[in-house]
Amino acid sequence: MVVSSCSLSWISPCLSHKLNLPHSNYLPRNTATSSSNTVFCALETTPIGESHCQRRPLLLGIGALTANLQPTKLLFAQEVPDRYRAFVDYEDGYSYVYPIDWKEFDFRAHDSAFKDRYLQLQNVRVRFIPTEKQDIRDLGPMEEVIYFLVKHRYAAPNQRPTIYDMQERTIDDKHYYTFEYVLTSPNYSSASFATIAIGNGRYYTLIVGANERRWKRVRNQLKVVADSFRLLDI
Template identity: 25%
Template structure:
């Protein structure tokens, strides 16, 4: 059984950097962009697709993504069926993603890919500033349960809405830790968030304000520490899609690695 340390005390600047984000959340920024602006990469085959999308995938099979010319960032040969590896040697991380997903540039994260058909399904990586953080281990966050609460709080902050009649429901589904094949400890956090809205939020009578479900999503985070930095891989998917693609999405989560940066 893994032994977890209690949460440590850090300088104020380090504490403030936990799960720090840009002012505009990645997901909100992405939804406001048009498809014409977002599609920066070629479409690839959909070996990763569930049966209901295989027909469309075959149509796109001629558009194979060609990696290259990205300096320290390399798209390695796929080692799992339907997945392609993304390696960033400059920032020190790697992961595998569905090979037909497209990269969205300018989305706010260090790297951002999304499904070409399901716009609510995407993956991104963010990490703390190297100049203001001094993490030695993922256990600096405390046990996985405590880290899960921080992750959920950050999600709710990002998806806070100023619209009248909007209500969010959230819960932590699971928190766990694992030692990967690189010998490093990683935390995995899964949360569910539902968004409800009134169809007539200005109605005087409650009976005229009908509440409906806007979206129901699962958010999966993998946390790791290297180079004195906290790294987070984020995977977002609608709950109904997660049911169909769970095994493949978990392979994506388990592929995340943080790597030592060569000085």
């Protein structure tokens, strides 16, 4: 389904209760592996009580390192496109690919994030929060869920949201919603893809985006990232 310049005012107020999306900085301690390195995410607390994830290199014994990297190689042997690298987090239960020349960085309240080396607004980030829902379909019809998220969760009060595309995908009996949207403010506009899914008692969100002025040049590249998101059983 394609929706252009949508009016978002009709969304039911009760959908916010269906979503069960508290403003949470829930970030568990985890160990994650990519195709080239192993990183460790430690939960830290700022002076104002907000939590954020700061990743540091984790040195492992040869046996542990081999055990972690081998499943990663097998999992993505047929899936990682040329010029991309895989990020796999077995403990937190998700994976995706990102452009090979991007670098990891800390994004507040997110579990993992990578950005272009020169264009910081061109990035991907993943976060998750706990939920009692079992599947993304439990939130309601795809159109209502996405409209609510873009208008009430992603857009700031001074931004005008526009949704261009919505897709539902089923992979290994797991359901994913992926959608494209633009947030326009008086001085700046950003374009993004988001993929959302529920599994492992968690609601996962991946967002990959860029400045709207560059969107035509990078859209296809970033769509690969959005479509690559997978839930892993933990």
